[in-house]
Amino acid sequence: MSDPMSAPILRFDGVSRDFSAQNGFFGRKRTMRAVDGVTLDIPRGKVTGVVGESGCGKSTLARLALHLLKPSIGHVYFEGNDLAGLKPAALRRQRRHMQMVFQDPYSSINPRFSIRDAVMEPFQVHGIRHTPAEGKERAARLLEMAGLDPQLAEHYPHQLSGGQKQRVGIARALALEPNLIVLDEPTASLDVSIQAQIIALLADLKSRLGLTYLFISHDLGLVRYFCDRIVVMYLGAAVEILPSTDAPHRHPYTRTLMESAFLPDPERRRAVTRLTGEIPSAFERPPGCAFATRCSFASGRCYAEKPVLLTTGRHAVACHHPLD
Structure with missing residues (x-):
């Protein structure tokens, strides 16, 4: 009998998500595919990073993970349960075990809430009651876990710095003792030192609490430092899954993306492979590989046949001509 703890905590099975938009005031309705056929396992107890250019579908994938958005096609499984198949009450119970830290700490906290109210909000949403004394003690403990002075519980968001607000967001995410936390660009709006x-x-909390992170970021250096594995997305599709941060890049796009990361050591700087051509429109996807128009290795097959994410050799890559 298989160990349930060895199974992935989260699984995307052929997930796509479409959005419709009007092409001008009198134009026809068009459909954009933000996430395109993603099949992906998120292993328990690991940090899985998702990287790619702006508009590649990273944040949409994060919201699909928590069923904040419903897939247009495919299924999302959390701890073996198809989230789309759960009734509202069951989905609410399931969401106690999966939480999110948002990118913008300034807008993710209700400005009318005190910090204690903000941290205790998840308990109210899930109908978990505390006496005033219990609530004060629980909020203080959560703030301490996030590295904040418990006396800040009486303050309001406008009295805190951006870094302190993000710590409040982390404390709130920890309130219900989740197993999975989705981090959507959690440091993008903060100074480098913060x-x-x-x-x-986050690293300390993961170690102490046995958390699993899905880490969305555009900062390649940060992803290499913090994550155990990396998922590379291009125009809504997963084009490569690196099993470790030092795994060789097999997709031409991954190579270009990783080479573009700045290295502060002059002796380690590399020549960057420049990309030419335009990213295809998400409203009018090409029939073959979406990267073909910018790839120096593209063949006629690439323009006609869409590559499938397959494990060939060392790890999974969606490319007709993977690099050695």
């Missing part, structure tokens, strides 16, 4: 503190806090 980013380092937040990442150190």
